[in-house]
Amino acid sequence: MRPVVTAIDRVGALVLGLILLAVGAGLLLWAAVEAAGESIVLTAPWLRTAADSAWWSWATAAVGAVLVWLGMRWLLSHGPAERPREFTLTGSGRSGRLTADLGSLADAAAANLRSYPAVRSAKGSARVDRGTPSIYIDATAESADVLAEAAHAADEVAVTAAAMLGDTIPVRTHVHVDPKRPTARRVS
Amino acid sequence: MTTHDAASDDANTTDRTHSDARQKQISPVDTRSGAPAGAPAPAAPAAASYIGVLCAAGMVALGAVGIRDGITAAGWVHGRLWTRTSVHWLHGQTFHGWMVPVGVIAVLLGLSCVIVAVKPRRKRAVILAARTSVHLNLSDTARLAAAAARAVPGVIDATARARNSTVTVRARTTGADPSGQRSAIVRAVEQALAPLAKSPRIRVRTSIGGRS
Numbered sequence: 001m002r003p004v005v006t007a008i009d010r011v012g013a014l015v016l017g018l019i020l021l022a023v024g025a026g027l028l029l030w031a032a033v034e035a036a037g038e039s040i041v042l043t044a045p046w047l048r049t050a051a052d053s054a055w056w057s058w059a060t061a062a063v064g065a066v067l068v069w070l071g072m073r074w075l076l077s078h079g080p081a082e083r084p085r086e087f088t089l090t091g092s093g094r095s096g097r098l099t100a101d102l103g104s105l106a107d108a109a110a111a112n113l114r115s116y117p118a119v120r121s122a123k124g125s126a127r128v129d130r131g132t133p134s135i136y137i138d139a140t141a142e143s144a145d146v147l148a149e150a151a152h153a154a155d156e157v158a159v160t161a162a163a164m165l166g167d168t169i170p171v172r173t174h175v176h177v178d179p180k181r182p183t184a185r186r187v188s
Numbered sequence: 189m190t191t192h193d194a195a196s197d198d199a200n201t202t203d204r205t206h207s208d209a210r211q212k213q214i215s216p217v218d219t220r221s222g223a224p225a226g227a228p229a230p231a232a233p234a235a236a237s238y239i240g241v242l243c244a245a246g247m248v249a250l251g252a253v254g255i256r257d258g259i260t261a262a263g264w265v266h267g268r269l270w271t272r273t274s275v276h277w278l279h280g281q282t283f284h285g286w287m288v289p290v291g292v293i294a295v296l297l298g299l300s301c302v303i304v305a306v307k308p309r310r311k312r313a314v315i316l317a318a319r320t321s322v323h324l325n326l327s328d329t330a331r332l333a334a335a336a337a338r339a340v341p342g343v344i345d346a347t348a349r350a351r352n353s354t355v356t357v358r359a360r361t362t363g364a365d366p367s368g369q370r371s372a373i374v375r376a377v378e379q380a381l382a383p384l385a386k387s388p389r390i391r392v393r394t395s396i397g398g399r400s
Contacts, residue, residue: 009240010305016243017301024294027287034283042281051275060271061258067251074244078237144332147324148383151316158320172321174230174313177328 003131005077012074084126084133090166100165102126106135109161109171116157118142118149129172135161137173144177151175230323231309239304311352315385326350329381329388333357336380337392340372344397348377355381356391363396370394 033040050056086099106124113122122139129136137157141150158171257269313323324332329350337346337357346359357377361369370392377390 005240006234006237009234009243010236012243013236013239013301013305016239017298017303017305020294020298020301022298024291024296024298027291027294030283031288031291040283042278044275044279047275048279051269051272056272057257057261057269060254060269061261062254064251064254064256064258067247067254069251071244071247071249071251074247075241078241078244144335144380147332148317151318151322151324151383154322155318155320158318158322162320170321172230172323174323174325175316175328176325177332 002077002082002128008074008077082128084128087133087165087169090168102133102135102169105161105164106137109135109157110137110139112160113137113139113153113157113173116150116153118146118153133169135169135171137171138176139173140176140178147175147177229311229315229321230313230325232312234309235304235307239301314350314352314388316383317385324384326352329355329384332380333377333390336376337373340369340376342369343373346373350388353386354389354391356393358393358395361394361396366394366396 030040084102087102089098089100092098103126106126108124110122110124113119118141120140120142122137124135124137127134127136135158137154139150139154141147154173154175158173162169162171253270256265257271259265260267260269311326313325314329316322316324327350330348333348333350333355334346334357337343337348337359340359342362342364344360344362346357348355348357350356355377357373359369359373363369373392373394374390377392378387381388381390
């Protein structure tokens with residue numbers, strides 16, 4: 001999820017919280033005043049006058065359309081993880097543009113990692129995490145006993161993959177283990 | 189059934205921080221020249237994101253009400269204007285008993301929303317000793333610890349829970365040598381979690397026979 005979406009969510013949660021706090025505190029204050037023997041009647045004459053105007057329904061329709069548009073954009077911004085576009089390599093200039101497909105590089109890195117005996121499986125993908133295009137590799141160690149070897153293999157593969165792009169793209173490897181799964185020995 | 193809570197025991201025996209020589213000096217991402225750029229640590233979605241989705245859905249619903257009133261005013265749909273009716277209801281409102289519980293609930297929900305809005309994202313993985321960003325899920329860390337504890341002689345069953353810097357193991361043992369078994373469990377878990385960049389604090393709680 002993009003950082004700006006998370007920031008909007010936080011602001012939304014904060015505004016909602018403050019509105020609820022204000023409404024709740026207002027109601028409780030109202031109750032306290034009533035308990036003290038004083039009666040309060042809520043009035044909003046300007047709002048009632050506005051609601052009775054001929055333009056009210058058109059104004060609500062216009063505001064409603066804006067709210068629906070904004071709400072839909074906000075909802076859709078919570079979609080699946082953003083995939084990075086082509087990565088522009090250093091050396092690009094007026095004479096030409098050099099690009100790399102991060103998804104292909106992630107796949108190749110995962111395939112390389114799978115060739116290590118300590119790694120049972122690996123899958124690579126390119127994502128944008130918190131605004132940064134990154135390569136992700138999900139790997140499963142052959143067994144819990146070879147976790148350190150699997151981590152070392154992942155490290156080597158990550159260094160190689162990152163070096164191809166001038167060490168500018170972060171490579172993150174998630175190693176999984178399944179201690180219940182019996183260790184299978186490879187013969188080749 | 190006797191329960192031995194190692195966390196409450198002498199810290200030297202069962203609750204170890206491992207800031208000794210075993211502590212590895214490898215940083216999660218080597219910042220030397222030639223090392224890859226650091227990847228952000230895996231984190232769960234911000235709790236505020238769920239409220240954000242609710243707010244967005246509420247915004248769409250409110251907008252739909254406004255549009256519906258516009259359509260009603262145009263004569264395409266018969267009925268009263270919901271927004272106008274709401275304003276009429278609000279104007280001249282007097283106090284009612286139901287407003288007290290509603291006020292309390294609103295205050296509690298409001299406080300929760302404010303707390304969630306500023307709450308940082310929860311980490312869900314720990315760093316393995318490597319030059320690049322290599323992580324192990326907290327759930328996998330717990331599974332490793334539990335499996336290591338179960339392999340200790342005298343342990344009938346074990347479960348574990350992992351947090352950022354603490355692993356808590358609950359084990360059912362035969363009770364032959366409680367303190368010895370606790371130490372053995374700590375050693376086994378330490379060994380299983382040795383590939384981590386930073387050794388977690390290990391807490392062992394044992395119970396004899398029945399459920400831990």
